[in-house]
Amino acid sequence: MAKTPSHNYNMPSEGTLDWNIPLNDNFEQLDSDIEIRALEENKGEYEPKEGTKYEATDSGAVYYGNGTAWVLADRKVKKLESGSSVTGEHLKAGNSSTAVVAPSVSSAFDSIQKAIDEGFRDIILAEEITEAGITIPKVPKDERQGEGYDPTDRFRLSGVGAGQFQTINDPGTHEAVIRAEDFTDRVLIENIFFDRKASDPGFCILAAKDIENPNTRNALSSNWIVRDVVSRAGPIALDGFRNLLINVDIANWSDRLFPIIGKADNETGEQLYDRYAGLFSGATFGMFGGTLSSKKASRSAAYIKSGAWSITGGVSFTNAREFRNDYYTNNVCFCDSGRGFMGGMSTEGDSGRDNHYDVQFGLEDSGDGPGNSVGATTFLGTSAFNTLNIQTQARNVRIQPFTDMTIKKDAPARIQVISPHDVTVEDGSYLPHEITHINPLEDGVYRVGGNRNSPQTTFGLKIHESKPDFPKEATFAVADGSNWDPTGSGNAALVAYDTDGNWKPIFEYSTSF
Incomplete structure (x- = not known):
């Protein structure tokens, strides 16, 4: 046939x-x-x-x-064009090092923690889930240094969905949604939206240890990048080194109070608590863009407790809802903070109320440890310093505010304000001229001491023990009268360098310096 x-x-x-x-x-x-x-x-x-x-x-x-x-x-194909793809099926079908979490797909993981427990360190969240207690594994010591160390190792959690975000709902179990098991290095969390299933969610991200014991905290995070993350649940707290936030929008709606990590009451020694949106401690912290906002009664929307830090790119701090009279409130609080730079920042709380400030240096009922609450820090071009509350000492701080500025000062402060706007100080028991206002006038003159209502400023010249090596015409100096005595009287003198090449006395003091 x-x-x-x-x-x-x-x-x-x-x-x-x-x-x-x-x-x-x-x-x-x-x-x-x-x-x-x-x-x-x-x-x-x-x-x-x-x-x-x-x-x-x-x-x-x-x-x-x-x-x-x-x-x-x-x-295997040379070219694939597709409007949609079930990534869970494709990736789980082979030996991919990437895990997909999608509860509706039988061959994908139904929780992030299960993917972690299976050994995956690169995880894609492809569907909305409700989960808490997601524990990022520690980096073993023998993998962080010496044999077996791979600088390309990283833990990554990425959300994929409409608008490139994916949702993790906090179930209200009081656990942090994402937390570190122990010291963790090189962690990337991106494109995640944290929402809440209850009124008392926990931290959306927590990488700090012993948070309820202010005397024993230890860093848990290093080289963390949190990018394009939004929370309408709880706050974020990172304690460690070289951590970076990029376009992170945290609005804390939780009814709970969270530990102000590392801060104890001066009198009782007990841990202090607040409903902040973000807390960042350690060193070499950076933030680019984003918003930190507390939506319930709180001391502050954010705490910056870092050395060698920078915040820029247009960042907003907002303590905008409700009000409590038993402590000062502010939009952002700097404490144990030094060697910093901030530019392009705004605060959006109601600074017109009593005891509420745009920015605060230090906590009023907690010591700030060794050093200063704020030191060696520059704030440039910020619409944030309408009101500043100085509760613990600040040293070597430079501020360029955008508007008039009122300062409440209950602690020593060495601050230089460069601004054409008014600067007024509600002085406490410290010297009024600790705040120096310099007004750059439109005619090119810099008025040291600022306007008439500015804090008192004393202007002084250096006392010289010898003639300046490279004098210029019409420059001034103070001769000490003993090592350098241009008047021959043994007295100190204010002198000016004349066009004939000699130092001429303007005023002679009654003794040497």
Whole structure:
């Protein structure tokens, strides 16, 4: 009997006896040869005959029957164009080092923690989930230094969804949604939206140790990058080195009070608490863009407790909802903070109320440890210093405010304010001229001491023990009168360098310096 050349179907000749048998064989073979096209979820309704092809019309996945089950095809192509793809199926089908979390996909993980427990360190969240207690594993010591160390190792959690964000709901169990197990290095969390299923969510991200014991805290985070993250649940707290926030928007809606990590009450020694949106301690902290906002009654929207830090790119701090009279409130509080730079910052709370300030240096009921609450720090171009509350000492601070500025000063402060706007100080028991106002006038003159209502400023010249080596015409100096005595009287003198090349006395003091 003749056969078709491509598929070997029967071709019975005219008059062949029992011709219906070879034709029925053809139909049975056709039932396996012709592909089945239907929805992904309906493939269980069809018998997986040996060699039968099944194409899912919604996902594009292709399966072949092996007689008992449908097996996902493993195909290599030079170019693939697709409007959608079930990434969980593709990645879990092979030996990918990336795990996909998507509870509705049978072959993907149904929780982030399960993917971590399976050893995955690169995780894609592809569907909304409700989960807390997600524990980022520690970096073993022998992998951080010496043999086995790989600087490319990193833990990454990325959300993929509409607008490139994916949602993790805080179930209200009081656990942090994401936390560090121990010291963790090189962590990237991006494109995640934290939402809440209860009114008292915990931290959205917590990388700090012993947070309720102010005397024993230890750093847990190093080289963390939190990028394009939004929270409408709880706050974020990072304690460690070289941590960076990029375009992070945290609005803390929790009813709970959270530890102000590392801060104890001066009188009782007990841990201090607040409803802040962010707390960052350690060193070499950076923030670019974003918003930190506390939505319930709180001391501050954010605490900066870092050395060698920078905040720029347009950052807003907002303590905007409700009010409590039992302590000062502010939009951002700097304490134990030094060697910093801030530019492009705004505060948006109601600074017109009593005891509420745009910025605060130090906590009023807690010591700030060794050193200064704020030191060696520059604030440039910030619309944030309408009101400043200085509660613990500040040294070597330079501020360039955007508007008029009022300062409440209850501690020593060495601050230089450069501004054409008014600067007034509500002085405490410390020297009024600790705040120096310099007004750059429009005619090019810098008025040291500022305006008439500015704090008192004393202007002084250096006392010289010898003639300046490179004098210029019309420059001034103070001679000490003993090592350098231009008047020959043994008294100190204010002198000016004349055009004839000599130092001429302007005023002679009554003794040497």
